[in-house]
Amino acid sequence: MSAPATGYENTRVSRFWNATVGKKVVMAVSGLALFGFVIAHLLGNLNFFRSVEAMNAYARFLRVEPPLLWAARIGLLVLVLAHIWASIQLTALNRLEARPVGYVKKKSIGSTLSSRTMIWSGLTVLFFVVYHLMQLTWGVGGTQWEELKPSENIVAGFSWWPIAVVYIIGLAMLMMHLYHGIWSMFQTLGFSHPRYTPMIRSLAKIISIFLFLGFSSIPVAVLLGFRPPLQ
Amino acid sequence: MKLDSKIPSGPIDQKWDRAKFDMKLVNPANKRKYNVIIVGSGLAGGSAAASLGELGYNVKCFCFQDSPRRAHSIAAQGGINAAKNYQNDGDSIYRLFYDTVKGGDFRAREANVYRLAQNSVRIIDQCVAQGVPFAREYGGLLSNRSFGGAQVSRTFYARGQTGQQLLLGCYQALERQIDAGTVKMFPRTEMLDLIVIDGRARGIITRNLVTGQIETHMADAVVLATGGYGNVFFLSTNAKGSNATAIWRAYKRGAAFGNPCFTQIHPTCIPVSGDYQSKLTLMSESLRNDGRIWVPKKAGDTRTPNQIPEEERDYFLERKYPSFGNLVPRDVASRNAKSVCDEGRGVGPGGLGVYLDFAAAIGRLSEAVIKERYGNLFDMYQRITDENPYKVPMRIYPAIHYTMGGLWVDYQLMSTVPGLFVLGEANFSDHGANRLGASALMQGLSDGYFVIPYTVGDYLANSKLDKVEVDHTEARACLEGVAGLTKRLLSIQGKRTVDSLHRQLGKIMWDNCGMSRTGAGLDKALSQVRGLREEFWQNVTVPGSSDDINQSLEKAGRLADFLELGELMCIDANQRKESCGGHFREEYQTPEGEAQRDDENFSYVAAWEYQGPNQPPQLHKEPLEFEYVHPSQRSYK
Amino acid sequence: MRLILHIWRQKNGSSPGRMVRYEMDDANEDMSMLECLDVLNEHLILKGEEPVTFEHDCREGICGSCGFMINGLAHGPSRATTVCQLTLRNFKDGDILYLEPWRAKAFPVLKDLMVDRTAFDRIIAAGGYISADTGGAPDGNAILIGKDAADSSMDAAACIGCGACVAACPNAAAALFTGAKVSHLGLLPQGQPERDRRALRMVAQVGEERFGSCTNIGECEAVCPKEIKLDVIARLNRDFRSASLTSR
Ligand SMILES: Cc1cc2nc3c(=O)[nH]c(=O)nc-3n(C[C@H](O)[C@H](O)[C@H](O)COP(=O)(O)OP(=O)(O)OC[C@H]3O[C@@H](n4cnc5c(N)ncnc54)[C@H](O)[C@@H]3O)c2cc1C
Numbered sequence A: 001m002s003a004p005a006t007g008y009e010n011t012r013v014s015r016f017w018n019a020t021v022g023k024k025v026v027m028a029v030s031g032l033a034l035f036g037f038v039i040a041h042l043l044g045n046l047n048f049f050r051s052v053e054a055m056n057a058y059a060r061f062l063r064v065e066p067p068l069l070w071a072a073r074i075g076l077l078v079l080v081l082a083h084i085w086a087s088i089q090l091t092a093l094n095r096l097e098a099r100p101v102g103y104v105k106k107k108s109i110g111s112t113l114s115s116r117t118m119i120w121s122g123l124t125v126l127f128f129v130v131y132h133l134m135q136l137t138w139g140v141g142g143t144q145w146e147e148l149k150p151s152e153n154i155v156a157g158f159s160w161w162p163i164a165v166v167y168i169i170g171l172a173m174l175m176m177h178l179y180h181g182i183w184s185m186f187q188t189l190g191f192s193h194p195r196y197t198p199m200i201r202s203l204a205k206i207i208s209i210f211l212f213l214g215f216s217s218i219p220v221a222v223l224l225g226f227r228p229p230l231q
Numbered sequence B: 001m002k003l004d005s006k007i008p009s010g011p012i013d014q015k016w017d018r019a020k021f022d023m024k025l026v027n028p029a030n031k032r033k034y035n036v037i038i039v040g041s042g043l044a045g046g047s048a049a050a051s052l053g054e055l056g057y058n059v060k061c062f063c064f065q066d067s068p069r070r071a072h073s074i075a076a077q078g079g080i081n082a083a084k085n086y087q088n089d090g091d092s093i094y095r096l097f098y099d100t101v102k103g104g105d106f107r108a109r110e111a112n113v114y115r116l117a118q119n120s121v122r123i124i125d126q127c128v129a130q131g132v133p134f135a136r137e138y139g140g141l142l143s144n145r146s147f148g149g150a151q152v153s154r155t156f157y158a159r160g161q162t163g164q165q166l167l168l169g170c171y172q173a174l175e176r177q178i179d180a181g182t183v184k185m186f187p188r189t190e191m192l193d194l195i196v197i198d199g200r201a202r203g204i205i206t207r208n209l210v211t212g213q214i215e216t217h218m219a220d221a222v223v224l225a226t227g228g229y230g231n232v233f234f235l236s237t238n239a240k241g242s243n244a245t246a247i248w249r250a251y252k253r254g255a256a257f258g259n260p261c262f263t264q265i266h267p268t269c270i271p272v273s274g275d276y277q278s279k280l281t282l283m284s285e286s287l288r289n290d291g292r293i294w295v296p297k298k299a300g301d302t303r304t305p306n307q308i309p310e311e312e313r314d315y316f317l318e319r320k321y322p323s324f325g326n327l328v329p330r331d332v333a334s335r336n337a338k339s340v341c342d343e344g345r346g347v348g349p350g351g352l353g354v355y356l357d358f359a360a361a362i363g364r365l366s367e368a369v370i371k372e373r374y375g376n377l378f379d380m381y382q383r384i385t386d387e388n389p390y391k392v393p394m395r396i397y398p399a400i401h402y403t404m405g406g407l408w409v410d411y412q413l414m415s416t417v418p419g420l421f422v423l424g425e426a427n428f429s430d431h432g433a434n435r436l437g438a439s440a441l442m443q444g445l446s447d448g449y450f451v452i453p454y455t456v457g458d459y460l461a462n463s464k465l466d467k468v469e470v471d472h473t474e475a476r477a478c479l480e481g482v483a484g485l486t487k488r489l490l491s492i493q494g495k496r497t498v499d500s501l502h503r504q505l506g507k508i509m510w511d512n513c514g515m516s517r518t519g520a521g522l523d524k525a526l527s528q529v530r531g532l533r534e535e536f537w538q539n540v541t542v543p544g545s546s547d548d549i550n551q552s553l554e555k556a557g558r559l560a561d562f563l564e565l566g567e568l569m570c571i572d573a574n575q576r577k578e579s580c581g582g583h584f585r586e587e588y589q590t591p592e593g594e595a596q597r598d599d600e601n602f603s604y605v606a607a608w609e610y611q612g613p614n615q616p617p618q619l620h621k622e623p624l625e626f627e628y629v630h631p632s633q634r635s636y637k
Numbered sequence C: 001m002r003l004i005l006h007i008w009r010q011k012n013g014s015s016p017g018r019m020v021r022y023e024m025d026d027a028n029e030d031m032s033m034l035e036c037l038d039v040l041n042e043h044l045i046l047k048g049e050e051p052v053t054f055e056h057d058c059r060e061g062i063c064g065s066c067g068f069m070i071n072g073l074a075h076g077p078s079r080a081t082t083v084c085q086l087t088l089r090n091f092k093d094g095d096i097l098y099l100e101p102w103r104a105k106a107f108p109v110l111k112d113l114m115v116d117r118t119a120f121d122r123i124i125a126a127g128g129y130i131s132a133d134t135g136g137a138p139d140g141n142a143i144l145i146g147k148d149a150a151d152s153s154m155d156a157a158a159c160i161g162c163g164a165c166v167a168a169c170p171n172a173a174a175a176l177f178t179g180a181k182v183s184h185l186g187l188l189p190q191g192q193p194e195r196d197r198r199a200l201r202m203v204a205q206v207g208e209e210r211f212g213s214c215t216n217i218g219e220c221e222a223v224c225p226k227e228i229k230l231d232v233i234a235r236l237n238r239d240f241r242s243a244s245l246t247s248r
């Protein structure tokens, strides 16, 4: 008998998680949710340009139902952890185990830089988010902060240029991550079609660039001296 | 030695059924107790291993490649014949039988060929069930095309990769049995001798090509399906590793060799481009369906093909054979190409080439249709030659392609050594003096899927086989012989590389025992081959050691056998004083230059028996009787 | 033409290897890459050195035996071409070429440019087949298969199992190879009954062999000599996912 292929022996869940393909599905699903969050977050953040009150009202609105808020936060946190855990396991397999001896010369001809650096863009985003939470959610980022006053907090932060630069770098990394990630998600979930796949690939690039422009418009605007009207 | 072909009695269409009914069966519970060795994992060996595994035998399968999927059958392009008559164009089992006997120039056994035609029908079914993606029509039915020498469309194909797809089907079935534990696979393992105990084949000696380990494997029956020996010629369309070692060493252990000189030259190969050339690339014969073959009328014409006006071209096949035109059988097409080149009308470097022109077909059908049909072949041609065949005619030249000869087998596919079965290209059986296109794949699969599962069972059920162990004296002697040979090859340390000697052998064989042969040429070749063999054993250099991967050593062992087989081929060709199929003796031709058979004196299979080193082999003749297809002059006019 | 070759030389699986420099003065444009190595080997043998070991058989791009990296590209710079069909026309006089074996844990080097790819066979053995014992098949035309389905299946079935996809993939993933088999069989009606089992078992075996995971990078598609497309990987993912959710 040849080496047993562990097709049916394990439980369904462990079989799924232990297979690289299954783990990738977890990443795609969590990635999709995170992507949804990022889009919603951008839309919310654009309130910043309307007025201080609009932005702060939006922040208050998010707090009206604490149980709901916490449910969403915990859900998101679990997904983030799953995403990170899976990505680290897979990357360890791919980079450390699957090819113990590397090439003297290696060229890439069929791939984007973004696709080859997902772990680095992902980790940078992670650090960015941690700092971002410290700065704008917990108020321990070293810039002036007040509960439920996000608009003021943002202005306070970004008017110091190093903070703005950190953000722009973080956002650029997010763009890199999604430049490949959005398309990759479809492929991982098994959607492929000769006509639509090329469209999805282009759309992924456009959306990721658009997200970058959308988010970074805020620090850039603040740096350039923009201050939202009060009302 | 007595040749008993064991052809069953009765009308031809009932022989196989009768034979099957008369066979003894092995009790299902006992199958597991029988060990069967199969050497070769091509269409013949792979299908045999899978089928015997399914039946429950304990199978060991060997191949020299790193995976059974790479057996040389993978390279077959054109297609596989089957008498399905799906096209309603008048095909039938009888017609396929008739065409094959006639195409083989009446040098094949009728009963075997009939069985082959019968089995052909089931092969397609079996392959479809395995998931072979044969070409289909829009409505979902199987598609067919017509192939060299046939006037009906009976060839099934999977793009230009039919052999690949059939082999993958068979390889997957084999892997399934490996997973199920009925077959144990030994890749990168070369068979180097046959163990014969009490007159029966009982095992083989192998060399593990990675560790160099020489090992003994015992069995109740041994099946050889090791492919053809076209590489005697060095340059051929065969894979570089294709070799005669397994069958040759079996020959030296008592298996008769049938019709060794029957080799097939394929007309459509890419011409040689330089002296570093390592092999010849076949362009599928299907190209002749749409391509027109021509040379300039004038000898020494140096104009480019497109500059030569229509009236100055000689479409020599269409001219000489109006009813078959470019689709005449391979031997006829090849010989005619050679003769126009001999007249100085050949094209390309060295004048060894003829044009295969698609301009007319592109005009008639459009470039898109041609691309759909032959796209991958055209790409391959362009990659190799740097010429665009959509714009400039291809250049082609004949090359050694297939060996109809092989170990002699009876109707049960058993050789003259009881318990040793031989399948596929390695046996001599079904193609006579010339094989029709798309028939080798058919034969390999017929042998492996539909013949051997019955006949091996019959042999095992009828034989009382004592248990033999690997330390049996015969087995040990065999093992030591192989080890000694390996040592000897490494110890010569002469001045010539294996390849340079092999090239030289190839040239001798091609010049004298190739497309056309003469008694005088064969005599000369015999002494040259013997001389070269002597030089080999004194002056070859084989670097490296025997206990790891050593490709030079592998090649040297194979060449040693080719150097002996080449001699036998010349002896056989010399003995056959007639022209038939691929065997063209210049002395025996009709006034129009066609092959002249001599049925009165040569209607037999020449089976050669080994008599010991440097002893002339002994010829045995199996007379051929034709009850159904009456020998006639083949005519494709 | 003249070429400088840097070739990975390694005596066997357990000894260390290194790049060795060779000069080829008598290369010729029409030669294939393998013929170039043949000529080099003839020189080496006559000089009393061990020739370079490389795998090859059909030399016409179909058996999948050959393959190594040339300047960081699996099968060299020409698209849809195996090294046995790669002519030196693809290089210039004086070019420097680095020849390295496929690199992956699942493909250990055996000697020089030769690696062990039996992991591929075990992946097929795990489920890359249709169970159809010899003898019981219905007529070939009993199942209708539309031309499009037959053609797409054939596109995937064209894989020669060379391993270039693994070699080129930054993750050393075998997704293109596995996807090609899953697609070849899954696109045909005959392949449906075992579709779930096939996906589950083949994916599990890929894991056992310690190939990397596919992150949809796409280098494999670019070097595949048979131009197998990435959609076979999507199909593999889909079959695995749906089998995981629905099968017992
Ligand atoms: C380029 C080309 C195109 C062709 N096209 C067609 C076509 O269109 N239609 C058609 O019908 N026929 C075609 N043929 C012929 C046909 O492919 C072969 O005759 C047929 O595939 C032979 O199958 P086989 O199983 O007998 O041998 P092979 O497929 O050659 O297999 C031989 C096996 O034996 C093993 N082996 C050999 N020696 C040893 C040893 N000493 N120890 C261990 N293992 C050994 C090998 O590893 C291999 O597994 C073509 C042939 C060529 C060369």
Ligand code: HEM
Pocket (backbone or CB within 6 Å): A024, A025, A027, A028, A029, A030, A031, A032, A034, A035, A038, A083, A084, A087, A088, A091, A118, A119, A120, A121, A122, A123, A125, A126, A177, A180, A181, A182, A183, A184, A185, A186, A188, A189, C214, C215, C216
């Ligand atoms: C807001 C944050 C994030 C978003 C929106 C996001 C989104 C995505 C998406 C959509 C994918 C594609 C999944 C697939 O191909 O199936 C992906 C892949 C990946 N992510 Fe993230 N991700 C985020 C954070 C992270 C973090 C923090 C890490 C690292 C720790 C990370 C590491 C990776 C890696 C390595 C991949 C590649 C794996 C693959 O494509 O298979 N990601 N991400």
Ligand code: HEM
Pocket (backbone or CB within 6 Å): A038, A041, A045, A059, A062, A073, A125, A129, A132, A133, A136, A137, A148, A150, A154, A167, A171, A174, A215, A216, A218, A219
């Ligand atoms: C310029 C860009 C951004 C701005 C101005 C911004 C602004 C904010 C603000 C003001 C909050 C706090 C809301 C509150 O506590 O009431 C917040 C929370 C958060 N932001 Fe951002 N953000 C930006 C980009 C990002 C990006 C790119 C990510 C993720 C990749 C992100 C992830 C989060 C998360 C996870 C929270 C916490 C949500 C929670 O409390 O549940 N932000 N952001």
Ligand code: SF4
Pocket (backbone or CB within 6 Å): C158, C159, C160, C161, C162, C163, C164, C165, C166, C176, C177, C180, C220, C223, C224, C225, C226, C227, C228
């Ligand atoms: S998918 Fe392509 S690169 Fe990979 S093994 Fe098959 S043919 Fe080779």
Ligand code: F3S
Pocket (backbone or CB within 6 Å): C168, C169, C170, C171, C172, C173, C174, C175, C176, C213, C214, C215, C216, C217, C218, C219, C220, C221, C230, C233
């Ligand atoms: S390059 Fe590798 S990551 Fe996937 S798409 Fe190809 S296998």
Ligand code: FES
Pocket (backbone or CB within 6 Å): C055, C056, C057, C058, C059, C060, C061, C062, C063, C064, C065, C066, C067, C082, C083, C084, C085
């Ligand atoms: S040698 Fe067969 S594919 Fe290159």
